[in-house]
Amino acid sequence: MDPIQLAASTLRLAVPLIFATMAGLYAERSGLVDIGLEGKMLSGAFAGAAVASLSGSAWVGLIAAILAGGIVGLAQGVASIAFRGNQLVIGLAINIIASGLTAFLGIAWFQRGGQTPQLIEGQRFEAIHLPLSAEIAQVPVVGPLYATVIGGQTILGYAAIASIAITWLVIYRTRFGLRLVAAGDKPEAVESAGVSVFRLRYCAIFVCGCLCGMAGAYLSIVQGGAFYRDMSAGQGYMALAALIFGGWKPGRAALACLLFAGADAVQGRLQGVPIFGQFEVPTQVVQAIPYLLTLILLAGLVGRSHGPAAAGRPYVRGQR
Amino acid sequence: ADPGLLYDLGGKFDRSFNENAFSGAERFKQETGVNFLEFELSNDAQREQALRTFAQNGVNPIAVVGFSWAPALEKVAKEFPDAHFAIVDATVDLPNVQSIEFKYGEGAFVVGALAGLKTKTGTVGFVGGMDVPIIKDFACAFHHGAAYTKPGVRYIENMTGPTPSAWNDPTRGRELALGQYDRGADIIFAAAGGTTVGILQAAADADKLAIGVGLNQNSLHPGHVLTSATAEVGLGIYLTFKEAQDGTWRPGVKQLGLAEKGVGWSLDENNKPLLTDDEIAKVDGIVADIIAGKIQVPSYIQTGACPAP
Amino acid sequence: MTLRASSILGGLSATLINLLIALLLGGLLVAAVGADPSAALRVVYNGAFGSSAGLSYTFYYATNYIFAGLAFAVAAQASQFNIGAEGQAYIGGLGTGLACLALPGVSWWLALPVAVAASGLFSGGWALIPAVMEARRGSNLIITTIMFNFLASLLMTFVIVNLLRVPGSAIPSSGPMPESSFLPRIDQILTAIGIPTNETPLTIMVFVAVALALGLIWLIWHTRWGYELRAIGKNSDAAAFAGVNVARVKIQAICLSGAVAGMLGVNEVMGAQHRVLLELAAGYGFTGIAVALIGANHPAGIIPAAVLFGALQQGGASLSFMFPNVSRDVVVIVQGLVILLAGGLIHMLRPRLVAFFAGLLNTERSA
Amino acid sequence: MPEPQGANAIEFHNIHKRFGRVVANNDISFAVPRGTIHGIVGENGAGKSTLMNILFGIHQADSGSILIQGRPAHIKSSIDAIRLGIGMVHQHFMLVDRLTAMQNVVLGAETGFWLTGGVGGGRKRIEALQARYGLDFPLDHIPHNLSVGTQQRIEILKALYRDASVLILDEPTSVLTPQEVDILFTVFKDLKAEGKTVVLITHKLREVLAVTDNVTILRQGRCVDTVPTATVTRSSLAEAMVGRKINPVALPTATPSPRPKLSVRDLVVKGQGSMGVRGLSFDLHGAEILGIAGVAGNGQSELLMALSGLAPVIEGEIRTEHLTIDHKSTISPGGLRRGGLGNIPEDRHRNGVIGEWTGLENSILGLQRSKDVPGVGRSLNWRHIEAWCRDLLRHNDVRPPDPHRPIGVLSGGNQQKLVIGRELALEPDILLVGQPTRGVDIGAIEAIHGKLVEQRNKGRALLLVSVELDEIFALSDRVIVMFEGRSMGELSRSELSETLVGMMMAGMSKAEALGYLKQRESA
Ligand SMILES: Nc1ncnc2c1ncn2[C@@H]1O[C@H](COP(=O)(O)OP(=O)(O)OP(=O)(O)O)[C@@H](O)[C@H]1O
């Protein structure tokens, strides 16, 4: 296993997870439990690929994806903030509706089972090749590292990394973050400090939707090269797991994403590799590695983690 | 009576055998102007229900796609002895059922042989959907084919995932394929339903080669799709509809292999530039040898194991 | 009394109105693909309730949803969110299959208790590790049960393909169960009493489901154990103070939840499919979460919610049969809308309706 | 903030507020003059908090109007209230445990988008305010780990940071130590001197008399009267509130049982945000009430936890007639209850009741494994339990005595009456009592004290932990003063004096304190 290639693969796999995890972080930190990440990713993926192929521009596609995610987020917000619905149910419903609706619209607009047309060059984001990559390619370790791990990512790859830093800054270094965290823990306190909890939560779920849209755009515009029905394939749930695993903290949650992605990359490379001489491990055992690793770390290292205290509880002014 | 087509759980547009079957039915519709009925399952419990509903409504013949239909068909076909049924990928031994089986292994062996001819790194890869017998069958035959033309070829294998979403996960497929390219493979055979397009995409992105499956997928990324292991499920459906219309429909088992042109490898303007005449001739020779029985293609399904090539 | 009556009336009417809104939206969708919505609604209704076979299918699906919904609700009453019913039911199906295969020629009424026990043991056991991790280590149950769903799929693929598959068969499933173990189907009973009915997978498991629902009402609301379970759910600090062994009851609740999910496996393997199929839980375990939440995690709410979902599933199938344009995606969307409106947005109208009925009942009384 | 007009900071005119069928405020009108300290008193559930919540924009009145600084105010939310210069310290603090004290203060009043230079430049201002009003607290600590008194100072500073000219405090003293109360009242006087207005809700009439200028009395949602404090006495106030005379409980002499019912030897318990218990020994006999006095956070909570089986014993042992607990043999709370222990928790909301449950369900919480409650066994017979619950509610004067009402909507005093009634119902041999009258009105205090003394007279052993010196003095046969997890000495009833106990609570041993007092007397 080439560690450089493994790292590059880990990063690629981590990008949508990171976007979705950061997305979930905003929502949950504000006090909204979000199991609808999956559905918002899917909406973004569909809108992104559809618009990219119609407009011929990856950028326009990306904007469409972000908007689509954001709009679904706001709808989810109305249901769970204004109408005080059960957030678990709403998230589930969003996932189901998004799965059906993207396929439905895809068939209506593009036929072929809801798949959007294959995106061609220019409609997709290409890997960015950093200057001097070729020149230092021969330098051992540093050369390939520079060319394929540090460089060689798409613009969205860098955006994902940036989203971690930005999220960290927003949560810990801005007024908005301070209020957000407080709203997730004790909304009454925020309201009594003269800040509208509703507004904060709407903002949070909108940002969450936009980031999910970016995750979806990565899936369809960069990775898949088209939208396919249900292409998010459970990554929204993995992102949620990463978020909980990372204790709702940006840095740690991002690390959890890298861990999941890394385990996945390793898993893919270990399949069919005979261990202990000739004995071939069943594929399923190798495929189980990421899940087992998560469980072991969860039981051994992470222990009890306390999420936002008010998450999942609709805020009602003056309720006791 | 109009004919009917029942898809497997993957659904009509699975970019795989269901879609293939659909295209066969469409061809029938276009040529004859006769409409056909269809139904997409949501769960296993609907199989008998769907068969009965079609049979009761006089739909004839009723074609079902996929081996998972076999138990339900066996039951319902007995209840409606006057209706005609056809099943793809399984044998149901009843007087009113036509069983259409494809020798997928033969096709996989041939594309494997081509991969063996073309590999520069001496490593070929395989990405399957789920770890189920039919995919193991593909994998085994492919490996043997590659080893036939390049003895001692290195072979890597990946399965996409444990749940049915593995058939529809192009992003994972792409990553697995990129991983195989990193590990030295330069040609990858994808037998993973909708996931396949991700593997072909990886070939284009990594500037390597991949082999499509089911339909002729050579045109998806010209220059990067070496060939496709085709299976003419659509033809099977078309023929069964047509025969019923013409009154020549017969029950029994139809084995469609290389000889019957039920399976094969695709060669068109998209992948012609990748191949020399010599290579084409060699592959055609192997096809002939298999048809003639000079080459035995191993069957994982029959033996439950893949002998070392 | 008026308080209680108005809140029940308000809740019911809010659910019904929301349901209507969901169906209306679904109708718009149907109209968008060029079908007549009112005809479509008739097809859905007739498909689900209009014939004894349709009704049987509706109740067959409902049976699965009841099991899955109850499974979620049992743990949810203790504030434990078991997302793992899907995997637990899958493993329970294995237990059922093994039990039946081990008892060839044994008639169903002997095989059923053994299968129920085996399934419960397998699926409850599958829930044990997440349960212990939650209770003793505080590992988030949502994550661990998601992981265990994946692990169940991996394990079952291996077991089915490599151990249970009939040699030489391409079908990734076990061989058929012994015919003696097939559960009596309701259509057989109906036909016997003079109502000829097509064969459907609805078996006596539907009675087991209802009995289980009643049993759980008794267990959770009328026993000490259930009392302690609910105390944990509402306030685990107070429960610990009151002498409840919180960790132990949590583990018991989660394992019971798993065992209940296992009954879904029994229904699929012994009642419907008569083999151990790949992905035999077929998503019922997940939809069961929505069923439970719509049913307010109470068996009395879960049963109607399950019937609703069964009717949608069955009516949706009829719809696809009759209207080729209406793909199964439309049915999925309508299901999602029902979950959203009848489950998520129930507070949209409820307070107003409760107040309305309170006013109505009060004026009636004073009049 | 509006320019003041007229002499009144706040005027209420005909405020009505209903919750469903409960009329919480019924035609309330009174005025709070600017620059005064105004007390509001009334029984539990009289509508005090509701009125203040209306003023602060948390609830909206059904009808009526409010004038702030002489101008009509439309207070739709707390945002409006804050803009009008109103600050509120709630009964349950509004502090976020994930934020530091300073972040809590600044929250909602940050100076800019970026939180730089000490949370948006707030640090300097906070430090200045702290110095000006003597509101000490560590800026960078999480409130959760600070004492309640400190948390309250954060809350007050929060209001002052927003330039509040009217400060409302809802039962601010119910959890404070006497020293903390003194500090608080000094702050009030400073605020008053600056022309600010303070509204104080409290159940402690002594404080009303000591610090307020005027007092408003509410009863069952109605405003009974607003009078200058100088014109009332403690008993006249009490009578106006409750509608009858209040008598302090009598503690007749009793002979403690010869053998102790509970012995604690060299007990060490790990602290939870405090020092814990660090070597405590005492005996508790039948027919006596042993009071544990001390400033909150000196190990009393940990002592109760260990005695309840909720915290492990690190060293030493706890022994009852049937059981011994030490670091080897732990016992569950259930086991202890089975061994004849009743337990009134310090924190009613957290441990004593389940708010969403009905009175019926709450009436057997903790007794669910007892054999003596009719209808309770492996299965529960709710009909029998309901009969038992009705008795319980009636005997303990829980209002309303409706077993089917969620307990959370009852006022605190009534919840507490249920808890105490329930724990006493089975007449346990040993009774742990933690802060039995926190947040409870004087009428209910009288009833609760009566119940406790009744148990003592029947020969039960009671361990009373309270930060209320009045309560300790009124009920205890003996008193142990705890400081930093240790006993500062034991006092008999005749030895009790406020100065002595106060000095011991501050960390002097009994001998030191007595010596010091003697010295002072002779000087
Ligand atoms: N949000 C609410 N919903 C329903 N009823 C309420 C609500 N808030 C208060 N009440 C009821 O209104 C009445 C007045 O309550 P309030 O909290 O104002 O009393 P209080 O005088 O502050 O009592 P305490 O001394 O116990 O704090 C009580 O009967 C209470 O049960």
Ligand SMILES: Nc1ncnc2c1ncn2[C@@H]1O[C@H](COP(=O)(O)OP(=O)(O)OP(=O)(O)O)[C@@H](O)[C@H]1O
């Ligand atoms: N409050 C009680 N008074 C007397 N005996 C009790 C009490 N609670 C439990 N027991 C008995 O003590 C033994 C051990 O108690 P334990 O806590 O294990 O209860 P249990 O038997 O597991 O009850 P359950 O089956 O309801 O969980 C049991 O035999 C039980 O019957």
Ligand SMILES: [Mg+2]
């Ligand atoms: Mg027990």
Ligand SMILES: [Mg+2]
């Ligand atoms: Mg109050």
